Amino acid sequence: LVTSIGAINCDLSQQAARLGFHQALRVPGNLQDGFDLLTPTGLLSSAFLGLDCIQLLVGAAAINENFRNEPFSTNLVLRFVASSLQRHHLFAWWARSLAAFTPWMATFQSHTNAADLAAVTERDRVFEQIEEGALDPRDLVCNHIHVDDIRTDPLVIQPRHAGPFAADDQSADANPTQQARTVGEIQDRVAVAAGQKLSNIGIRQNKIVLPVIDTHSLGQFIQLMMLSAVVRPAMRGADHFPR
Template sequence: MPLIRLECSETSLPEELPASLESARDVFVDANAVDFELEANLCPRLAADLPFFALPEQQLLAYEKHRETSELGHIFRIANGLHDHIDAVVMTGSGGGFLGARAIAAACCDPFHNETTRAARGSKPRIYFAGDDLDNDQLQSLIGRLSAGGYGDGVADRTWAIIAADAAGRSDSPRYVLNHLVETLISNTPSIAPELRARLVTAIGPVHSLSGGPIAQRLASHGFDQSLRVPDSIENRSSVFTPLGLLSSAFLGLDCIQLLVGAAAINENFRKEPFERNLVLRFVAANRAAATGDDRSAECKRLSAWWARSLTGFQDWLQCLHPHHWPIDVATEFGRSVLNEQLESGCLRGEPLVCNHVDVAAIRTDPLPVTPENPLRRGDDSQSVRQTQQHIAATIDQQLADVGIRQNRITLPVLDTHSLGQWMQLMMLAAAIESRLNTDAPSHDTKSIPTDGSANPRM
């Protein structure tokens, strides 16, 4: 399958930056390398010290070797084993894994997934995400919706499940959301067989917390002891390819294997390719090179333009991943007005800015005409909604360029789990490399060199 496409508007880079990036890459790869020829590194369950960089390959190889007893095998067993018995699943938690899981669901599912019938969903459950910060009214509404059941009158329509995520294993996080949901689930399922009820709640957390953490203890007191692992070594923000991001996807019938295969493809590109063909390094360079003068190698404040609107759920995930990601979406009129106000007020004077456009090459449904009474002619979609949006995007490109904002464009081939796996791994690796560059305090030499033609300059 093709890799995602990265086009950068930057035509020159600080002379030392490509070499610095390749050096940072080499150090990172050496520090996080895992030898999968060793039997110990292909253990069925996720090891406590596994780095996020190795997650895609380790889980794919462990599943190939161990099948049902691997971490991925347990994920599939839990999700597939409940499809016929439940009509909804709610995930509780916070942080990168939780936000990533929510964004994957929003990107891959029909926007009105929860409103369709059980048959239309292929018996896949409705899904809800309950952050640790729900207030009283939100929690009451969620409890009411789950208790009301689905759109049919079967036993499965009245039964639901919980994914209890505890990415950090913290004891200070509020537990009232999970506590109320567990009590509601128990009261909603008085006649469910004990063996089935025990499978309705799955705890996901660090290896060290699953046996004695606050969530595990709470669930065990009610007879729920089903759990999945997150390596202790993985930061919350980089945990989306652990069960935190995979179990909810499996419940929805999404292709988790391809999600990991896509991430592994980016790992391969990152490990082996030189700067000119390395997606991660070029993305990092393009986002740092937008600075000027003495800050030429510094990080920039980042804007986004989500032209594929199903991807807007990743805005929160990116903010969790990278502190310089600014929650302004210039694909929307509101986002552009906020940016204009900031520019006109002088609040951004001297701030290096870069905008990362994110789009998908192929739409999933038939193109609609802008005017319903004028249907599209075969082979001609020039008057389609899609083409109109692309014209708007080109106009915004020019407007941003006119005020000196650098731009990059990331294009996913299609909106599927393979492409999402690529994009998310690219973003996590870019954040890791930038963190290393910041720690190493790069120089501020302002001499520049042209980039290779493969950088596909847009401006």
């Protein structure tokens, strides 16, 4: 089995057809860079990974339906774009497995900063750039990406001072910051603290919450990002837009 993947009537598909291999996956020729993620090119690699490609498309279709038919007050794409018209976009991937989206988004959103503000070293680096004047907070927007129901291993972090007699130390119970906490609880506290610091220096923030990490939710997120990238230049150039 030989299947060509490319634009309609591209040289590869024509050569394959002459050899008797007529099956082809068509990719619209006007799509560039990361916008081909939900085309046969991107879906084929997703299928090789065992993902449910149908649900990726169903999720994307739900965003399309919302974008076409909903007014501004309930239109996810328009509301996200209107709240993120700043020149540079930062992301904080609090669901760490989603951080892999960063290089993909950079392919079609040149204004996306590669820094991940959920990572302490990258967050500190951005703060240093702001303090040095290399970045203007007024030109920045940070999109926090959360997942409601996310799997975390039942790993409990003990206080740094914990020892064989820590259980008898009543003072540890009096200070909740010294009690054992799960990784998820620690991450939530860090997210709140990071958001407060961003707010203090005047950086606008958005919060996107996926219910779970599954192919349907990922399809929605992918389509939301791609449609926003297309709509944003038009809204940024408008004299006014709904708030």
